[in-house]
Amino acid sequence: MPENIPDEGRTTPATLEDVARAAGVSLATASRSLNGSNRTVNETYRTRVLDAAARLNYSPNLSAQAVARGSTMTVALVVADISDPYFSSIAAGVVAEADRERMIVTMAASERDPQRELDIVRTLRGQRPKVIILAGSRREGDPTEAALRRELDDYERAGGRVVLISRNELGFRTVTIDNAPGAEALATSLVGLGYRGFAVLIGNRELKTAADRYEGFVAGLAQSGIRIDPDHVVRSAFTRDGGYDGMRQLVSRGLDDIDVVFAVNDVMAVGALSALRDAGLNPGVDVAIAGFDDIPTVQDVWPTLTTVRVPLVDVGRKALRIALADRPGDESPVATEVVVRDSTPPVR
């Protein structure tokens, strides 16, 4: 193959063979000294190999190791959108835990498209990752779900571990989040604060996370005998702009019977805040707002946002731990917690 890049000065990384030769031992001994199973090698040789390796700046070729061992040390993480604080926090947790385990994490973005997610999972197989973590974008009645399940089943049958984040739809290991209970508790808190007229920015209803939170919220209100006007439930994208648009719709329809709006996630709530303001209204005063997730920025908006805390980084860490556990083990849901802030002052 004609290489137009000058090869002169091109260095080839030292191979294990180089190290072995430099240390005057066999390939096998070198291998055993550097990685090999529990010390079954003479200390003299051992240090000689280590020295040689250091001298040559040797770094084992992970691909070669993977081929020889028949398995990798990589965890593949697929999220909907990396720049969304929800996912980037989870990713931070996964990366932190992977670092502890000396594993490598690869990343892909589904862009909230189930078909894309499926394609990604398919191409992921080429990596032969030890773990696949899927965060977000599971939907109700998703036509690709069967195919995805099949793909993941095959993958597990081949020895891989899959972990889902949020809700156990597909029968794999899962980091479940107390979405419904959290939303229910939030509803209770809001009722306790005196709110009676509710609206919900439900985002994309097909998203299971969104649906769970909505249903939990409805259940919470029901306990106080409060029902939610169907006209006050608005769908829009599960994003900041979706929250903005949803709130705009509410405003244009009139906020008469509404004194608090629950957005099923914080980025939407924050968008809603801005929509209110842009409409000349005063969030927290003219109408209250609550979100879900407790992403970092909600403490810096004004009014600070009432929400339900989800320990996102922990969720990421836990995802990998669950994956690595010998048996399915602790799959107790991650607890959520209502955090009341300024966006929902007590009524009257």
Place this chain on the structure above:
Amino acid sequence: MPENIPDEGRTTPATLEDVARAAGVSLATASRSLNGSNRTVNETYRTRVLDAAARLNYSPNLSAQAVARGSTMTVALVVADISDPYFSSIAAGVVAEADRERMIVTMAASERDPQRELDIVRTLRGQRPKVIILAGSRREGDPTEAALRRELDDYERAGGRVVLISRNELGFRTVTIDNAPGAEALATSLVGLGYRGFAVLIGNRELKTAADRYEGFVAGLAQSGIRIDPDHVVRSAFTRDGGYDGMRQLVSRGLDDIDVVFAVNDVMAVGALSALRDAGLNPGVDVAIAGFDDIPTVQDVWPTLTTVRVPLVDVGRKALRIALADRPGDESPVATEVVVRDSTPPVR
């Protein structure tokens, strides 16, 4: 090796050999049909191989390919903090571009620790990535800098490509960002709005990005004959909490001669906003605030934040493109742009 996980039902992924056999052709033909250089294979065989591959759900083992080819298709991205919107936006850009190029991206977090960054780069070598992208955490007078440069030099000599984001310190390909000019323009804008008493939350002064922005800002003020009181330059962490703390210091010292505070990045500015509010002051009214980066959330805080826009996602995309270009090519800086919002109303 004793495997305590039951192997029964364990499926082994189809290998290229399986495909070849199923298609009744040789290994080479199968290889050529599925990946091989430009079509030099009989259409009949070709389709037969493709069929067999589909039937067996074949997926090439990337590690094996990497070993055989002597190179991978992975790009290693190391950032300071994945959950920081600055870095997660850049990461989103890198991942998006990598997807186009059918490359895999691996991710690591340096946690703003140069030593850790160096360690990461060292262990990265094992992956034999085609590209290494380093975002953030370069510091002035960093004792590990020489070692890092050496490591990266070795890596490039071995055929890898390194791309730095922000400032070209080490002589590698770089996505430079117009930090100083942007800050200078911001200063000019603020002076134009009538501001005269300036303070700066400089973050970690050793961070080159922070230093550049500060110096650009000072230069911009100098053009109007304005100097900045050294007591009004406060150091703190380059984070949201750093911004909060920095502003708190300013407040406790007294804001008498200060009518606008420039935080060298948006997360700090947003923290400063909250600190002001917590001190019972009214941001934008009692004292103005400006940041740098234009991260998404600054449009949702109140007052909306005046800042200098950096097209972060584009920066990430560009980083990979620059890496992949045959020659160093277009290294013109990414332009920044002042965006005036509500946090810096015209004076009087």
Place this chain on the structure above:
DNA sequence: CTGTTAGCGCCTTCAC
């Protein structure tokens, strides 16, 4: 155009 045959870098029985 196709098949045979060396490798790629490393691990791991298997004898010594």
Place this chain on the structure above:
DNA sequence: GTGAAGGCGCTAACAG
């Protein structure tokens, strides 16, 4: 405890 040799899955000359 050590080394020789075969093999992991795939690619790339090299002959036919």
